[in-house]
Amino acid sequence: MRRRVEDIVGKWTEEKLELLEKYLRAYATIMNKQKRTWLKAFHYIDAFAGSGRARAKDEERYILGSPLRALQCDPPFDCLWFIELSPKRVEWLQRLQLEFPNRCIKIRKGDCNQILRQEVIPQITRQSQQRGLVFLDPYGLQVEWETVVALAKARTFDVFVNFPLMAVTRVLKRDEPPKGWSKELLVKVFGNDKWVESLYRPSEQLPLFGKPPVIRDIVRAEWLARIYSDQIATLFPFVSKPVIMLNSKNAPLYALFLASHNKTAVKIVNDIFGRYERLREVGR
Numbered sequence: 633m634r635r636r637v638e639d640i641v642g643k644w645t646e647e648k649l650e651l652l653e654k655y656l657r658a659y660a661t662i663m664n665k666q667k668r669t670w671l672k673a674f675h676y677i678d679a680f681a682g683s684g685r686a687r688a689k690d691e692e693r694y695i696l697g698s699p700l701r702a703l704q705c706d707p708p709f710d711c712l713w714f715i716e717l718s719p720k721r722v723e724w725l726q727r728l729q730l731e732f733p734n735r736c737i738k739i740r741k742g743d744c745n746q747i748l749r750q751e752v753i754p755q756i757t758r759q760s761q762q763r764g765l766v767f768l769d770p771y772g773l774q775v776e777w778e779t780v781v782a783l784a785k786a787r788t789f790d791v792f793v794n795f796p797l798m799a800v801t802r803v804l805k806r807d808e809p810p811k812g813w814s815k816e817l818l819v820k821v822f823g824n825d826k827w828v829e830s831l832y833r834p835s836e837q838l839p840l841f842g843k844p845p846v847i848r849d850i851v852r853a854e855w856l857a858r859i860y861s862d863q864i865a866t867l868f869p870f871v872s873k874p875v876i877m878l879n880s881k882n883a884p885l886y887a888l889f890l891a892s893h894n895k896t897a898v899k900i901v902n903d904i905f906g907r908y909e910r911l912r913e914v915g916r
């Protein structure tokens with residue numbers, strides 16, 4: 633086994649994981665009750681699992697990553713899927729199978745879009761009377777719209793999304809609407825790029841050559857989060873209010889929200905996020 637190359641994470645990552653953990657507990661409690669009647673099993677699917685543990689920035693302290701939080705959830709998930717692209721992180725995830733020998737842990741190495749669509753979604757069907765909670769926690773624009781469509785169509789999954797706002801704004805140039813690869817990427821992630829148009833207007837500067845240059849408006853984090861969560865609301869009947877996760881300088885990084893087929897699930901998440909936002913406001 634190779635020496636551990638640690639992921640170092642900031643305070644916002646810890647806050648994100650605490651919000652996830654609260655929802656994991658609520659979800660598992662509700663699902664566990666359903667097992668007394670019709671439900672056969674409920675799964676946790678970590679599509680961007682990481683390595684299981686990370687180190688807190690500026691501190692000699694380990695933070696439990698999403699896989700470990702899900703493993704420690706009470707009541708327990710029947711089965712946990714950890715999908716990860718990086719071979720080195722997969723090695724660390726495999727250690728969790730040794731730490732928790734009595735649990736059903738399925739580790740998959742590769743791109744989560746393929747693995748979700750080809751393996752996970754076909755297994756957790758309504759017919760099989762199973763349900764799953766999927767956590768989508770990418771660094772960048774890796775979640776394909778086609779994958780979200782497939783998850784929604786199955787009608788067996790709640791999806792807890794951590795949407796990378798910064799990764800989107802990096803693709804949106806100030807003086808030119810996306811074209812070529814950047815346009816393709818936005819369509820691949822959002823399903824379309826109609827919303828991009830409203831961001832650009834003709835610049836007041838006189839053009840030197842050809843077409844008048846355009847200028848991009850400031851992309852507000854709340855607006856962008858809404859664009860994506862509204863897109864998702866075309867697939868899922870209930871979507872929570874997004875909460876914007878900020879870095880230590882209060883710059884928006886990600887938007888966290890839940891998409892579900894269940895109204896109560898979304899109400900629970902709105903309550904969890906509401907409490908978090910009120911506490912964050914007091915702490916400022």
Ligand SMILES: C[S@@+](CC[C@H](N)C(=O)[O-])C[C@H]1O[C@@H](n2cnc3c(N)ncnc32)[C@H](O)[C@@H]1O
Binds near residue numbers: 698742744770771774
């Ligand atoms: C933000 S980290 C995940 C952290 C983890 N969810 C946690 O809270 O402990 C994103 C992870 O996704 C992995 N990754 C990137 N692209 C991926 C893909 N297409 N499919 C699966 N994993 C991917 C990266 O190697 C990285 O470990």
